[in-house]
Amino acid sequence: MERDISYPVLNVFNPQSGGVFGDAATFRSANGVNSLTWTQNTTCYQGTAGRFQKYTDDNKYAVIIETPGSSAEGLYVGGTIYTPSPMARGIETSRGTEAIFGVSAPNVDVMDSGRGSLSAGTARVVFDRMFVESVSGPSDLTVTVTPVGGWSGIYIEAIDEDGFDVRSDAGDMGVEFHWVAVGRARGHEERPVITAFDSEESRRFAREKAAEIEATRPPRREPPREVTITAP
Numbered sequence: 001m002e003r004d005i006s007y008p009v010l011n012v013f014n015p016q017s018g019g020v021f022g023d024a025a026t027f028r029s030a031n032g033v034n035s036l037t038w039t040q041n042t043t044c045y046q047g048t049a050g051r052f053q054k055y056t057d058d059n060k061y062a063v064i065i066e067t068p069g070s071s072a073e074g075l076y077v078g079g080t081i082y083t084p085s086p087m088a089r090g091i092e093t094s095r096g097t098e099a100i101f102g103v104s105a106p107n108v109d110v111m112d113s114g115r116g117s118l119s120a121g122t123a124r125v126v127f128d129r130m131f132v133e134s135v136s137g138p139s140d141l142t143v144t145v146t147p148v149g150g151w152s153g154i155y156i157e158a159i160d161e162d163g164f165d166v167r168s169d170a171g172d173m174g175v176e177f178h179w180v181a182v183g184r185a186r187g188h189e190e191r192p193v194i195t196a197f198d199s200e201e202s203r204r205f206a207r208e209k210a211a212e213i214e215a216t217r218p219p220r221r222e223p224p225r226e227v228t229i230t231a232p
Contacts, residue, residue, distance in 0.1 A: 011213055053206060082197055108188035110134045113180045118152065118166065121173040126163040127181065135183030137161060142182045147175045 016022035029039045042049045054062040067074045087102040112131035116123050135141065138161045145166055147154050153170035154177060166177065 051206075080192070080194055082194055084197075084199075107191050108185040109182050110185050111180065111182050113178070115148075115176065115178050116166070117176045118154070118168055118172070118174050121168045122157075123166040123177075124163060125166065125179060131181070131183070132161060134186055136186045136189050137183075140184040140189070143179060144181075145177050145179045147172070147177050150175045152177075 012024045014022045014024040027040045029037050052063045065074050087104075088099040089102070090097045091100055110131060112128050114125065116125050138159050141159055141164075143156055143159055143164050145154055145156060150172040152168045152172040152175040154166060154168045154175065157165040157167040159165075164179075164181070166179075168175070
């Protein structure tokens, strides 16, 4: 489709109101099509490829992406996800589905944790393989060790790319300990610069576009009235 003016190429509007379902557009692909089928493909060279906007907070999500299960792939973003709100994940508890919130940091960090025990005052802790391959290296690692169930003069003797060594010179020489390691994500040694989303500017631009659409929409035609003619 082509149009002489710059906006819009296609405007879909459903005038239904008053409690009637008013889906403006539905896109479906038949069951059994190739798994690489794109039911909807949006491409642009500049600007925004897609926009979802709600004007009323009715306790419903502006966008819902449903998958066969919680472990199925739901949304892939090949770029930065920016939100001014906390990142939340729903979990099933004794009270139903509740939200837990993600931990945020000013840098792109990766975390590993675990438990261990001293043996004759020493211990060797090996990091998880995925953690080792996700961080930039031992120079940016921060490791915290806490004795559990007893007192011990425990400290970190050395840290390398595969793990760390723990030693105690006093107290319980066989104490259990918990540990947490935090490292800088590989490829993000420098803090990334993110362009903040200007919500007010976006709303102003959306209002201008909505006004332009309304101005170019043809007047709504009233249906013809039924006239009953009685023969003399």
